[in-house]
Amino acid sequence: MRKVLFIIVLALAGLFPLLRYHPAATEAAQSAPAPSAPAPPSATAPPDPGTPSSSAPSSAGGPPSARIVDGSKVDTDFGPYQVRATFSAGRIIDVQMITEPSDRRSRRIAAMAASSLRAEALRAQSAHIDTVSGATQTSEAYAQSLQAAIDAKGN
Template identity: 55%
Template sequence: MRRFGAILALAVAGLLPLVRYQSSHDAAARASSAVPAGTGAAPAPGKTAPPNPAGGDKTVDGSLVQTEFGPYQVRVVFTGTKITDVQLITEPSDRHSRRIASSAAPTLRQEALRAQNANLDTVSGATTTSNAYAQSLQAAIDSQGG
């Protein structure tokens, strides 16, 4: 009876990764069908929204960067040529990657606002998130002409 319990536990442990497996194709399909967070429909990646008449701000979405863990995309607010806000609007759908992105995003935002460019220091433990964030940010800056 003892052997049966050990065999059952090993079988469950061996099958658990298969049950949790999520292919990058599945993640990309879910990300493309999801509406990014924010206000209503977002402009296409690299496209700019009309300036905010009250503050003269311009909102630009960076490119959607696909990684082995899923997609990342940032939305950048410019006042003139100055970056005044950066938000992570698309991130992978699995809990682990979302937790990493959620903890790294404030640091990356602060770094982007300080540097005013996409040459950001990598957040320890969030290398993929940091690199994708910087790549999407650079695409937004390039489309802004900055």
């Protein structure tokens, strides 16, 4: 009798976490667009996310000769990433992450890595940047999207 009671208690203790589990990403959250940085006032509707694009020179929020270019959207196991690079006089003057996965954990990782990746890209002036520890896929997707923006910028 004691063994049966002991087994029932252990079974309930094992099932309790499963009953309390609530996935962070619900179906509605997965279909909703990921939050992104605000677009510059001169930017128009976003282009097809699968291809790199560039916008006209921007006069708001940067030097008069600044050119804003969106990199391609890079899909990872955790979701899509995309960056927007701002160029002036052939140099990268700003990089922003504009698309990131919708789940909470991936967004937190992306937010923690974004400042390091931005600083590294500005220092290197290229997409050859170091990977952030604990954010490998985020770093690789960031670099791929940044490289697409650099390639789309042209000269």
